Amino acid sequence: MCAIFGCLVWGMSPMHVTRTNQIMNQIMVASGERGRDGWGYHVQEDRGHSTGYNFERKSVERNSLHGRNDFFDEMHPIHQGGIIGNLRAEPTTEYVAEKREFDQQPYRAGGWNVVHNGTIANDHELRNHFAGQKLPTGVDSAAIAEFLARDETNDTATETELSATFFNMVSHLKGSYAILATHDHYPGVVFAACNYRPIWYAWLDGACFFASSKDYFPAGFAPQMVPPYSAWRFTPMHAHRLDPAVLQGRKALVVCSGGMDSVVAAKALQADGCDVHLLHFQYGSRAESPEYAAIMAVSNAMQVPLHVLPMGIYDKEDSPLLQADSEIAGGEAGAEFAHEWVPARNLVMLSLATAYAEAKGFDLIGLGNNLEEAGAYPDNEPEFINRFNEMLPFAVGDGKRLSVVMPVGNLMKHEIVALGEQLGAPMGLTWSCYRSGPVHCGTCGPCFMRKTAYTINGLEDPLQYARKDS
Incomplete structure (x- = not known):
């Protein structure tokens, strides 16, 4: 019931940092049409250390986006890292009378940073039976961060192991979801997963931007949709699918x-x-x-x-x-229009x-x-x-x-x-003719195309036609 947004950046020059900030401002402001009950974003930069640099801003005031477009103007210049954010649209089932800052996404647990759009129908089960660290909020999206944090190997996990943890979490969800996530130990990675809740992304000169609608990107972008019911790991210049491409049923x-x-x-x-x-x-x-x-x-x-x-x-x-x-049009005329x-x-x-x-x-x-x-x-x-x-x-x-x-x-x-x-x-049992009768008319567009197709193949058509010369 929200909008989520984000950005993965690498090798940023000062000029690119300024442009990235402008793009992120535009995406965040445009995303406000999907969420007006609070906002927050998490910035994580790779500084060559194990945990990088983390910066977070949140607001739980309704309509606090109104009239603003300067959220990222004062942001610490980020040269490589990930940004994820959320604009909350509060459903009746998740209403919080007195919202506190920790009720607003992103949620942070066990090195994971998470934003979510949707409704988790089994959040109580996930939080009671699977989660480790408990976050001080009743909002259903927190179950995602808690589930991810339950893996005690997070501090030493490889990027591949974190990918497996993320996909495992997605496979346990019941409800609707579009998720962006980062991890402290891999600031140059953004994880993404969705079912029918949309995530759009677009690459541009050292950055990959994420939004809940293709309409939130600036003019000139060519966003692509993350395929529904899939999970991905985005790294500089690459998108890696985490779930095996599910073969369609038979x-x-x-x-x-x-x-x-x-x-x-x-x-x-x-x-x-x-x-x-x-x-x-x-x-x-x-x-x-x-x-x-x-x-x-x-x-x-x-x-x-x-x-x-x-x-x-x-x-x-x-x-x-x-x-x-x-x-009924016949011959070429019937075939061409x-x-x-x-x-x-x-x-x-x-x-x-x-x-x-x-x-x-x-x-x-x-x-x-x-x-x-x-x-x-x-x-x-x-x-x-x-x-x-x-x-x-x-x-x-x-x-x-x-x-x-x-x-x-x-x-x-x-x-x-x-x-x-x-x-x-x-083939001899089919009916291709536009007319009704004991045999095909031989003159309508479909009859003309079928007869010609058999002639091209040098084969005899098993059907009978009222007229064979048209």
């Missing part, structure tokens, strides 16, 4: 229309060892009947479960694809698939978006999936790991055909 829910692209995507995931389930949406498409027959046949052929969900949010006039007698666009269809489908996947315990959501159709359909562009994945950790429950994968996302139609035939996908 239970995949594939959004599948019954068409070639999504069926090949499902087959690719199955070939990769995933436990594949198909999810078919009925949203009123004019080809709904042959699509449903196709997805049933594909499900049986692949021997995978099929889930069918209604998606009755559209009216027929919303798209030509929903009207039985509307004109989204004449039959259905408003936000992939976004709606992915949102519903996310809810279904979270509820039913899936790890992956598969989609048949592809590079060729990205030329006409914005929601086929791989960047759409990348952005959706960036949003996902904030849309599902704490601790849930879901991601969207696109097995054919970077493939053209002729490459999808080649992959499908190579994997033995049931």
Whole structure:
């Protein structure tokens, strides 16, 4: 419920120190929108001694940031070391009627200095059963510092051992968290960890800055987000991931229309060892009947479960694809522009698939978006999936790991055909046509692209077409 911020600096010249102070002032003031109930920061400089130089400032006065931008102007010139800070937004469950300075972060215990944004739901358990040193505050974030301080080897620990201690602490947390931490014996290191609470960082000429939002950095910065559900050690010019990159689970829910692209995507995931389930949406498409027959046949052929969900949010006039007698663009014209666009269809489908996947315990959501159709359909562009994945950790429950994968996302139609035939996908059971009928029309955009893709591969398309010459 706070903002956290920080900075790791090294090799600072006087000019760089001045600029770093200015940047830190801007980040701290901008961070005030996320916390107005107190603030504090800890400065630690490496002076070549075992414990370095420590300096701390705190305030427990509400709105004491207002009208100020000079917090770091008088700071001792720091040439190498770490700064971490917190601006507190006090939740009702952590309200302190008479706040004292030790109620305000950063918290300091056993050589560790810690700031935290979030809510620790198991703080009482951590403090009662795991912690060693006790801090004189009831604020939940103190449990983090106490847990870190319980390791009696902190005074002699190596950087690697401290990293293991930090990651072990993170693995015991229940609740929401974004954490920055430093240790007295390693002033040139900042530890960071988060789940869905954000941490952003940016490198700039001998410094790495941290904030709770990318909007808090000055103009011209290119901040990156610390990946949700990860832990890191930042040192000059390097970021080292502490947790092993967690492999996604193998239970995949594939959004599948019954068409070639999504069926090949499902087959690719199955070939990769995933436990594949198909999810078919009925949203009123004019080809709904042959699509449903196709997805049933594909499900049986692949021997995978099929889930069918209604998606009755559209009216027929919303798209030509929903009207039985509307004109359908053909040939190159149908392939190069989204004449039959259905408003936000992939976004709606992915949102519903996310809810279904979270509820039913899936790890992956598969989609048949592809590079060729990205030329006409914005929601086929791989960047759409990348952005959706960036949003996902904030849309599902704490601790849930879901991601969207696109097995054919970077493939053209002729490459999808080649992959499908190579994997033995049931290509002859799919339905690619925009029209409804006993066989594919052979003239609409999808039919044109599919037939051309088979021709490029020198293969015979197993489907029948009403017209083969278009």
